[in-house]
Amino acid sequence: MGGWERALDAAGVRESELRAGxxxxxxxxxxxxxEVALAAGLLLPPATVPHVIAATAFMHRTDDLLDSxxxxxxxxxxxxxxERVTAALEAGRTDDPELGPLLHSAAARPVLRGRVLEFLAAADADLDFAGFATEADYQTYLDGYSLPGFMVVAALxxxxxxxxxxxxxxxxxxxSSQRLDFVNxxxxxxxxxxxxxxERALAAHGVTRADLEAARDTPAVRALLGELLDRSDRDRAAAGAIVELAPPAHRPMIRCIIGVERLTAAAARADLGALPRRPASPGKPGLLRLLTREYLRARRLR
Structure with missing residues (x-):
């Protein structure tokens, strides 16, 4: 029996049709x-893995609808x-094979139901996106869209x-994560x-949208992007409590998530001038060391 089958057993997924879903x-x-599926399988308790997979798949499906x-x-x-997801959650049952895993996970982990409904209610905020004039506009977007989306999986x-x-x-x-994403x-x-x-951050550095669209590698552009990465780094450091507040068995996964962000930020900072042309990616050796370290911690916990 493989690790995935053992995880389904541990999560109480018995019926063949539901297992297939x-x-x-x-x-x-x-x-x-x-990498998400790999890290979940290696770092999380087996009983948690199928629920994280179901929540991640739901997020991906929702994002696809918002982006296409x-x-x-x-x-x-x-x-x-x-309407389709809400009706199924309210009824507590569904004949829709696409929603079967989400409903089973919401029943097994009741916190998921509220987080799914919260995100569905907020999802149109991304459709209405028209940019940010100020930092306050960005913070409103975080509360209205980014945080509800993150909590779908993070709550588990x-x-x-x-x-x-x-x-x-x-x-x-x-x-921290959303700011890093927007820069990268x-x-x-x-x-x-x-x-x-x-826009106000651009103006403070004397950078225009045209500068960014033309991928101009100037001191002003580098200063703008570097300042935004600095703020992301500070917020990531301030969010360290997220690890200690989680159950010990889930901490390797959370540390891995934070570690990937740290490596991505370092890669972005190493080539600021290239960011208007292409995103930065952390090197595979660093990612492998991070995953190995957290895997060994997860094994000791078990």
């Missing part, structure tokens, strides 16, 4: 972010998806019962017509 969700996650096609088409698809890694302190630490972490994905976002950096 979880298998399809795992295939989607592997195709989307293979004209805005009106995406808005209509998002509304249909929201948090403590049982009251998660208020854990959620506050997650809020600090996602501030600058070239891809601009190619899609999206400027995700606050």
């Amino acid at each position: 979880y298998g399809r969700e795992r295939e989607r996650v592997v195709a989307y972010k293979r 096609g004209p805005v009106d088409t995406r808005r209509a698809a998002s509304a249909r998806w929201r 890694l948090g403590p049982d019962g009251d998660q208020d302190a854990y959620r506050a630490a997650c809020r600090t972490f996602i501030d 994905d600058l070239a891809e976002d601009l190619a899609e017509g999206r400027l995700t950096l606050p």
